[in-house]
Amino acid sequence: MYLYQNEDGFLFNSDAHFLYDFISRFKPKGEILDIGTGCGILGLLTARDFETNVTLIDKQRTNYFLCLQNARVNKLDANVICDDFIDHNFDIKFDFIISNPPYYHQGASQSENRYKKIGKSSLYLDFKEMVRKINSIIKPKGSFIFCYDAKQLPYVISTLIEKKFTVSDIRFVHGKKEKVAHLVLICAKKSSGSLCKTYPPLINFINGDLSEEVKSIYQKTRTYSIKCKIS
8 A cells, every 4th residue: 555644743663563463353343433543544445455434634735635645545535624622523433543642741851853753652642631532532442453652551551541541462573582562452342341451462573573463464564655744
């Protein structure tokens, strides 16, 4: 899949690929919403590989145009919305909501680039506000699948519980097996009594090379980034 990206903006990285691999375990179907979609990678991969109706939302107009272009180039159907997720009035409820949200906390080093700052800092999409809004637009037993900074896991789980979500599946991502996890992948279900399934850790590098699992993930996503200048 060919994906145009703004070379001056926030560019997707391995997090998006790892999250999509996690999402695909749940065989998404029905109405799907991708929050803070960026260039559209998660939602468009879902549209490519599964029978779904995909909606992409992002507040940045540059990302809106990139999503339209990327959907057209890859011959995929998607409803693309340019608006702030918190403020937008949706006229449907969703079966699956997916997101690679900005999770750099207040006090973390911030880029001076506005596009990158919006794409990375939780100041521009507060997690509690995000979950509150999701709670109002997701169907009963619907799945919210996302990634977040592993160090903030207690805050993430307490927020989900407060809003009546149950963590049903969780997986940690490590740069190397001897390193602490830097990313957590989570599937949370609304109004569900599911017990939590914890998957084996995903290791990015082994002995300096990509692990076999990570290689297989990149082979599954099959994306090609085209960086462009948007004025």
